[in-house]
Amino acid sequence: MDRRRFLSSLAAAAMLPFAAVTPVQGQTRPRLRLAPVRTIHRGGQPVVLSAAPGSYDLGAGPRPGALLFNQQWPSPTLRVAQGGEFDLRLDNGLDEPTIVHWHGLTPPADMDGHPMASIPAGASRDYGFVVHDRPATYWYHPHPHHRTAFQVYHGLAGFLLVEDGLDETRGLPTGSRDLPLLLADKRISAGSLQYAPAMPDMMVGFLGNTVLVNGAQSPVATVEPAVLRLRLLNGSNARILNPAFADGRPFWLVGTDGGLLDAPVPVTSVPLAPGERVEVLIDLRGEAGNTLAFVSAPLAITATLPPAIAMPPQGSAFPLLQFDVSAPLSGPPGAIPAGFEPMPGPAPGPAPVRTFLLGQQGAMHLINGTSYEGGRIDFLVPLGATETWRFINQGNQPHPMHMHGSRFRVTARSGTPLASDAGWKDTVLVRVGETVDVRLSFEVPGLFVLHCHNLEHEDEGMMQNFVVGDGLFADGFEAGG
Ligand SMILES: [Cu+2]
Numbered sequence: 001m002d003r004r005r006f007l008s009s010l011a012a013a014a015m016l017p018f019a020a021v022t023p024v025q026g027q028t029r030p031r032l033r034l035a036p037v038r039t040i041h042r043g044g045q046p047v048v049l050s051a052a053p054g055s056y057d058l059g060a061g062p063r064p065g066a067l068l069f070n071q072q073w074p075s076p077t078l079r080v081a082q083g084g085e086f087d088l089r090l091d092n093g094l095d096e097p098t099i100v101h102w103h104g105l106t107p108p109a110d111m112d113g114h115p116m117a118s119i120p121a122g123a124s125r126d127y128g129f130v131v132h133d134r135p136a137t138y139w140y141h142p143h144p145h146h147r148t149a150f151q152v153y154h155g156l157a158g159f160l161l162v163e164d165g166l167d168e169t170r171g172l173p174t175g176s177r178d179l180p181l182l183l184a185d186k187r188i189s190a191g192s193l194q195y196a197p198a199m200p201d202m203m204v205g206f207l208g209n210t211v212l213v214n215g216a217q218s219p220v221a222t223v224e225p226a227v228l229r230l231r232l233l234n235g236s237n238a239r240i241l242n243p244a245f246a247d248g249r250p251f252w253l254v255g256t257d258g259g260l261l262d263a264p265v266p267v268t269s270v271p272l273a274p275g276e277r278v279e280v281l282i283d284l285r286g287e288a289g290n291t292l293a294f295v296s297a298p299l300a301i302t303a304t305l306p307p308a309i310a311m312p313p314q315g316s317a318f319p320l321l322q323f324d325v326s327a328p329l330s331g332p333p334g335a336i337p338a339g340f341e342p343m344p345g346p347a348p349g350p351a352p353v354r355t356f357l358l359g360q361q362g363a364m365h366l367i368n369g370t371s372y373e374g375g376r377i378d379f380l381v382p383l384g385a386t387e388t389w390r391f392i393n394q395g396n397q398p399h400p401m402h403m404h405g406s407r408f409r410v411t412a413r414s415g416t417p418l419a420s421d422a423g424w425k426d427t428v429l430v431r432v433g434e435t436v437d438v439r440l441s442f443e444v445p446g447l448f449v450l451h452c453h454n455l456e457h458e459d460e461g462m463m464q465n466f467v468v469g470d471g472l473f474a475d476g477f478e479a480g481g
Pocket of ligand 1: 365397399452454457458462
């Protein structure tokens with residue numbers, strides 16, 4: 001990394017009109033908060049997620065206007081065993097419809113949190129299904145059409161960890177050395193969240209001036225001089241992040257959206273688009289007494305920014321958190337594992353190509369020339385099929401594309417490869433002018449959505465319905481592959 005350019009970029013970010021990039025005057029850095037953990041047990045009481053208005057405190061005193069699960073900021077971390085039963089009730093205490101989607105899981109279609117399954121204010125919804133997905137860092141968030149961006153922005157988003165209990169034998173850090181970090185940029189003024197997207201914000205996606213880490217601004221984590229596991233989730237509405245150490249030192253990518261890689265891969269930064277997760281190991285052995293800054297490093301990325309948006313552009317540098325390496329060792333400091341069990345490959349054989357043109361009409365982003373309509377099925381996929389989905393970005397904004405009901409491997413990218421292309425994914429960044437191919441199989445029947453995970457793009461209609469079913473073939477289905 002070019003350190004001088006990085007520092008000048010940080011300085012430039014601090015000079016932008018919204019001055020809240022720097023901590024509030026007189027305020028000491030908050031401590032890193034870890035969300036309360038709720039474990040979903042087979043045969044236990046259902047876990048209840050109660051969505052309701054609440055308050056938050058960014059260091060300038062409590063403010064109303066948050067939307068919270070169980071009055072927690074950040075939202076609870078849910079844990080469930082692979083092969084275990086998901087047993088949960090959603091209570092909608094908001095004054096508008098909502099529904100929760102389990103981002104990255106592949107439950108039966110009626111448990112997936114499709115926008116059409118939204119429940120009204122005051123209603124409840126039970127979820128029950130067996131979790132077959134790989135152990136990985138998933139997450140959950142609301143998915144009501146036109147209101148996803150608003151609800152997620154104000155606090156409704158949390159981790160969902162699927163576990164198989166084997167991480168210690170894999171040599172992975174666990175317990176207090178395993179830190180889920182929800183990264184999300186917000187537009188903050190005088191300690192209050194701002195959210196009033198104007199037309200240019202809808203085109204770009206709502207960018208903030210500060211990146212919160214587990215709901216706090218530039219927190220400090222007191223940690224051991226040991227190997228730590230960070231589960232990084234980009235919960236931003238629109239901003240692409242690029243986690244890195246400020247001094248450019250290497251760390252190790254061990255997992256992507258859909259679980260562990262074959263082996264750790266050394267990196268100096270990991271681009272992370274909205275909706276994406278990575279798991280990384282950081283090596284703090286020998287750092288006792290030191291303080292290390294973790295940041296979002298500058299990222300070269302094309303994204304048109306109208307002058308009306310006085311926010312740091314995509315690719316800007318941001319502080320994230322500091323590691324204060326002052327906790328006493330609680331046991332052996334750990335090591336970077338040489339490898340893990342082999343990662344399963346995608347289904348072999350031919351895979352017909354289905355093409356999605358990501359286009360634009362004014363401020364609106366379209367998929368194959370159309371905008372979302374809840375009652376319209378845009379395409380059909382045969383149950384059991386393996387396909388190549390080709391995303392071609394013809395617009396002026398990057399689009400992190402996400403589909404429900406399956407997961408994929410990236411098989412081709414016209415631009416420079418991204419570190420996370422190495423693993424299983426459910427969300428893939430398609431940069432301006434880029435073509436990205438992913439290979440995926442469909443094992444769950446029913447109605448699902450494909451959409452951009454830039455939440456303003458999604459709410460404005462950058463989404464399609466598709467049905468996975470027996471013996472059904474869609475028009476425009478191009479053989480190839
Ligand atoms: Cu988009």
